[in-house]
Amino acid sequence: xxxxxxxxxxxxxxxxxxxxxxxxxxxxxxxxxxxxxxxxxxxxxxxxxxxxxxxxxxxxxxxxxxxxxxxxxxxxxxxxxxxxxxxxxxxxxxxxxxxxxxxxxxxxxxxxxxxxxxxxxxxxxxxxxxxxxxxxxxxxxxxxxxxxxxxxxxxxxxxxxxxxxxxxxxxxxxxxxxxxxxxxxxxxxxxxxxxxxxxxxxxxxxxxxxxxxxxxxxxxxxxxxxxxxxxxxxxxxxxxxxxxxxxxxxxxxxxxxxxxxxxxxxxxxxxxxxxxxxxxxxxxxxxxxxxxxxxxxxxxxxxxxxxxxxxxxxxxxxxxxxxx
Numbered sequence: 001x002x003x004x005x006x007x008x009x010x011x012x013x014x015x016x017x018x019x020x021x022x023x024x025x026x027x028x029x030x031x032x033x034x035x036x037x038x039x040x041x042x043x044x045x046x047x048x049x050x051x052x053x054x055x056x057x058x059x060x061x062x063x064x065x066x067x068x069x070x071x072x073x074x075x076x077x078x079x080x081x082x083x084x085x086x087x088x089x090x091x092x093x094x095x096x097x098x099x100x101x102x103x104x105x106x107x108x109x110x111x112x113x114x115x116x117x118x119x120x121x122x123x124x125x126x127x128x129x130x131x132x133x134x135x136x137x138x139x140x141x142x143x144x145x146x147x148x149x150x151x152x153x154x155x156x157x158x159x160x161x162x163x164x165x166x167x168x169x170x171x172x173x174x175x176x177x178x179x180x181x182x183x184x185x186x187x188x189x190x191x192x193x194x195x196x197x198x199x200x201x202x203x204x205x206x207x208x209x210x211x212x213x214x215x216x217x218x219x220x221x222x223x224x225x226x227x228x229x230x231x232x233x234x235x236x237x238x239x240x241x242x243x244x245x246x247x248x249x250x251x252x253x254x255x256x257x258x259x260x261x262x263x264x265x266x267x268x269x270x271x272x273x274x275x276x277x278x279x280x281x282x283x284x285x286x287x288x289x290x291x292x293x294x295x296x297x298x299x300x301x302x303x304x305x306x307x308x309x310x311x312x313x314x315x316x317x318x319x320x321x322x323x324x
Contacts, residue, residue, distance in 0.1 A: 002051025004138055004146045006131070006173070008121075008155025008163065009055050011071045013097040014189050015154030016055065017105075019179050021078060021190040022199055023049035024106055029196065039197055041177070041204065046147065052112040053102060054134055054318075055095060056159055058121045064093035073097055074187045078105075079194030099323055101189055113324045121155065125291070127162035132170075132300050137314035139172030141303050152178040152207065168212045170300045176207035214301035217249045219292060221262065222269060225281040226289045232278040235259065 003023075007016045026042050027049045036044050060068035070092045075085040087097055095115050102113050116134055120126040139145040150173050152160045167173040180203050185192065191199050221242065225233065233241075239258050242250040250258070263272050269285035272278075281289075291297060299307035 001046075001147060002048035003046065003149050004052040004054065005050065005149050005151055006054050006134065006163065007056070007151040007153075008159040009057055009094060009098070010061065010154050010156070011068065011094060012154060012186055013070055013073055013094050013101070014181070014186055015179070016053070016098055016151060017101045017189045018181070018191055019151060019153070019177060019204065020050050020053070020102075020106055022196070022204065025078060025191070025194070026196055037196065039200060041200065041206065048110075050102075050106045050111060051146070052114065053098070054114040054116055054138075054321075055098065056116050056118055056121075056127075056130060056134075056155060056163075057095065059117050059119075061094055062115055062117050064091070064096075066090070070094045070097055072187050073189060075101065076188045076190050076192070078190045079192065081188070081192060095323065097189075103324060105190075111324070112322060114318060114321045115323050116318070116321050118159065122158050124158055124162055127156075127159045128165065129296060131159075131162050131166045132296055133314050134318055135166050135170055135172050136296075136299055136307070136309075136311055137318045139170065140311060141170070141172060141299060141305070141307060145172065148173045149175040149177065152176060164207075166300065167209060169214060171211040171303050174209070176209055178205050178207070179203045180205065214292075217246075217262070218266075220246050220249060221266075222281070222285060222289050222292070225270065225279070226286060232273070232280045235263065235272075235277045235279055238279060 005020065009016050023042060026037065026040055030037050030040065030042065042049060058068065059065075069090045070087055073087040073092070074083045075087070076083050099113055102111060116130055118127055118130045135148065139148050150163050150167060152163065164176070167176060191203070193199055224238070224241065236255065239250075239255050242258075243253070263270060263279055266285075269282060269288050271280050271282050295307070295309040299309050299311075
């Protein structure tokens with residue numbers, strides 16, 4: 001089983017192709033030598049390094065609209081500035097360049113390329129939903145799923161923020177990486193050196209992943225406030241209610257800790273009247289509740305449980321975005 005790469009991308013195809021070409025080079029070198037290379041970022045005994053690529057793009061990038069075509073791009077030989085083909089002008093689509101490169105350089109005959117159009121690449125919820133649907137479709141929280149890596153190099157900051165959140169909440173993405181390249185070298189599709197350690201040192205950066213669990217105390221507190229018929233809760237009564245009804249979560253907590261580490265820290269979601277000893281949910285808090293109670297979000301954070309949604313339907317939806 002190989003690696004599937006999730007990759008937001010803007011107008012620089014090299015943000016996607018260069019790290020993938022590097023992984024392919026590592027794989028070929030290790031296969032040739034019959035051993036795992038020192039400091040290699042590829043895990044031992046893992047399959048082909050690029051089984052599939054999922055691009056996350058705006059509609060403008062996908063269509064190659066005005067001001068959304070590829071920046072000047074040079075199809076260079078691996079490890080060299082020698083250019084085989086140039087993409088100049090304003091009529092080259094980013095996705096087409098990546099597709100051409102993937103078929104020529106990365107394909108083992110089975111490579112798949114998907115292009116997922118995000119409704120609004122600067123809206124967090126829009127980005128989060130698109131990435132979550134894709135991650136669930138491929139990562140399969142109810143089964144083994146695929147090996148997923150995520151590239152944080154291209155795309156908008158909002159897209160990458162959503163990708164990070166999905167990674168940490170789900171535990172379904174096993175590697176995060178991004179690359180640093182000098183501005184004048186961003187036009188190249190492949191690394192400029194065949195020395196794999198040099199590329200690793202100068203350009204490749206891995207982001208450590210620590211799997212997290214969604215905070216059930218936080219969720220229960222929000223739900224109690226959201227479902228309450230009263231506008232305000234007395235803090236003491238709220239604390240007693242949480243201890244009585246959710247003893248496994250709040251039983252060992254003190255009132256002082258409840259206020260300092262929960263209510264005061266949740267200033268975005270709750271309004272705390274310290275002098276009056278009252279608390280209520282804010283409008284933003286209601287929005288958070290609506291978000292975390294969707295089947296999509298619940299499927300993401302409840303690893304190992306049967307999802308409350310049709311994962312196969314998500315796979316079918318993704319298949320419609322397949323290019324090659």
